[in-house]
Amino acid sequence: MSKTMAINAGSSSLKFQIIEMPEETVISKGLVERIGLAEGNLEIKYTDAEGQSQKFTLTEEIADHSRAVELLLSNLLELGIIQDFEEIKGVGHRVVAGGEIYKESTLVNEELIKNVEDLAEFAPLHNPAEAVVMRVFQEKLPHATMAAVFDTSFHTTMPAENYLYSLPYEFYENYSVRKYGAHGTSHQFVAHRAAEIVGKPIEDLRIITCHLGNGASITAVKNGESIDTSMGFTPLAGVTMGTRTGDIDASVIPFIMEKEGISDINEVINIFNKKSGLLGLSGVSSDMRDVEEAAEAGNERAQTALDIFYNRVIKYVGQYVAIMNGVDVVVFTAGIGENSKETREIVMKNFEYMGVKIDSERNNTRDEAIISTDDSTVTVINIPTNEEIAIARDVERLKAN
Numbered sequence: 244m245s246k247t248m249a250i251n252a253g254s255s256s257l258k259f260q261i262i263e264m265p266e267e268t269v270i271s272k273g274l275v276e277r278i279g280l281a282e283g284n285l286e287i288k289y290t291d292a293e294g295q296s297q298k299f300t301l302t303e304e305i306a307d308h309s310r311a312v313e314l315l316l317s318n319l320l321e322l323g324i325i326q327d328f329e330e331i332k333g334v335g336h337r338v339v340a341g342g343e344i345y346k347e348s349t350l351v352n353e354e355l356i357k358n359v360e361d362l363a364e365f366a367p368l369h370n371p372a373e374a375v376v377m378r379v380f381q382e383k384l385p386h387a388t389m390a391a392v393f394d395t396s397f398h399t400t401m402p403a404e405n406y407l408y409s410l411p412y413e414f415y416e417n418y419s420v421r422k423y424g425a426h427g428t429s430h431q432f433v434a435h436r437a438a439e440i441v442g443k444p445i446e447d448l449r450i451i452t453c454h455l456g457n458g459a460s461i462t463a464v465k466n467g468e469s470i471d472t473s474m475g476f477t478p479l480a481g482v483t484m485g486t487r488t489g490d491i492d493a494s495v496i497p498f499i500m501e502k503e504g505i506s507d508i509n510e511v512i513n514i515f516n517k518k519s520g521l522l523g524l525s526g527v528s529s530d531m532r533d534v535e536e537a538a539e540a541g542n543e544r545a546q547t548a549l550d551i552f553y554n555r556v557i558k559y560v561g562q563y564v565a566i567m568n569g570v571d572v573v574v575f576t577a578g579i580g581e582n583s584k585e586t587r588e589i590v591m592k593n594f595e596y597m598g599v600k601i602d603s604e605r606n607n608t609r610d611e612a613i614i615s616t617d618d619s620t621v622t623v624i625n626i627p628t629n630e631e632i633a634i635a636r637d638v639e640r641l642k643a644n
C-alpha cells in the first residue's frame with residue numbers, strides 16, 4: 244500500500260487527490276485557487292481518525308505555485324492526512340500539451356520539464372504552471388516517482404489525414420500546426436473500461452467516446468487507438484461547449500474585429516474561449532443545468548443553445564461512424580455526459596436508422612451502466628470518467644518498470 248498524488252495544475256489553480264494504491268482509494272482531495280491574487284484559497288477534504296468527513300479551508304495570499312505546493316503539503320501533515328512526506332511514493336502531473344514528443348506518460352526529469360516549458364506556445368496558460376509545479380514537487384518530494392501524464396498522448400496515434408489542416412504544408416513542417424486534441428486521459432480511460440464492460444478486446448472494437456463536460460470533445464477509437472478527435476490545435480475546436488465556440492469559420496474573426504472596433508486579435512480569441520458556447524448563445528449561463536432549467540421555463544434562446552449543443556454532438560458522432568465504417572460502442576462521460584439523460588437520449592435518437600435503441604429505464608442513471616437495449620446494434624454506455632485514477636495508475640506502472 245502506498246500513497247500517490249494526482250496533480251492538475253492550471254494557471255491560477257492546483258487540484259489534487261491523494262490515492263492509496265493499488266487499492267485506488269481516494270483518501271483526500273481538494274484544491275488551491277486564486278494563486279497570485281490577494282486572497283487565495285486552500286481546500287482539503289479528508290476523513291479524520293474517527294471516520295468523519297472533514298473539510299479544511301484557509302484563505303490567505305498565495306503568491307505563486309511554489310507557495311501553493313508548500314502550503315498544501317504542510318497542511319496535509321498538520322491535518323494528519325500524512326505523517327511524513329516519505330509516505331507519498333508517487334506523484335502524477337497532468338500536462339495539457341505534450342506536442343508530438345510525448346506519446347505516453349513519462350517519468351519527470353529536467354529534460355521533460357524543459358520540453359514542457361518549450362511546448363508552452365501550444366498551452367500558454369497551463370504548461371508554464373505545470374513545469375513550475377513539477378519542479379517544486381521534485382524539490383519537496385525528491386524520493387517520489389514522478390510522472391507527467393499528457394492530455395494529448397492518446398491522440399498521437401491519429402493518422403495525418405485526420406490531424407493535418409488543409410493549410411500550406413509548410414505551416415505543419417515549420418511550426419507544427421496540426422490537430423493535437425485534448426482530454427486524452429479521459430477518452431483512453433473510458434474506452435478501455437467500455438471494452439471491459441462489453442467483454443471484448445479493445446483491439447476488436449470501434450468506439451466513440453463523448454466527453455461532455457464544461458469542455459467537451461468526442462473521439463473515434465479504433466483498435467484501441469484514437470484515430471480522430473474533435474478538439475484541434477487547441478481545445479477551442481469541435482463541439483459547442485460551456486463557453487467555447489467549437490468549430491467556426493475563421494473569416495468571422497476579421498469581420499467581428501471591424502464591427503466591434505477590436506484591435507487586438509487575442510480579444511476575439513478570448514470571446515471565442517470564454518464568452519461563447521452555451522453561455523454566449525443562451526445569455527443565461529455556461530452551466531448545462533441552468534440552461535436546461537431556463538429552456539424548461541420557456542426561454543427560447545436557452546432552448547436554441549441546447550439544440551445547437553445536441554446538434555454538434557450528433558454531427559461529430561455521425562462523422563466518426565462514417566470514418567470507422569460503423570461503430571460498436573458509444574460512451575458518454577463527464578459532467579453532462581454522465582448526468583444528462585436527455586442529452587444521451589436526444590443524441591442517440593439520431594442513430595435509430597442504424598439500429599441503435601436506448602432503454603429509457605436503463606438511461607435513467609448517473610452511474611456506470613449500459614443504457615441501450617439488449618437488441619440494440621450498438622452498445623451505448625454511461626461511464627463516469629476518472630482522470631485522477633488513470634494518472635495514479637500510470638505512476639504505478641512507471642514505478643514498477
Ligand code: ADP
Nearest residue numbers: 455456457458529530531532577578579582583
Ligand atoms: P469540467 O470540464 O469543468 O471538468 P465537468 O465534467 O464537471 O466539467 O462538467 C460540468 C458540466 O456538467 C456543467 O455544464 C454542468 O452543468 C453539467 N452537469 C452536471 N450535472 C448535471 C446534470 N445533473 N444535468 C445536466 N448537466 C449537468
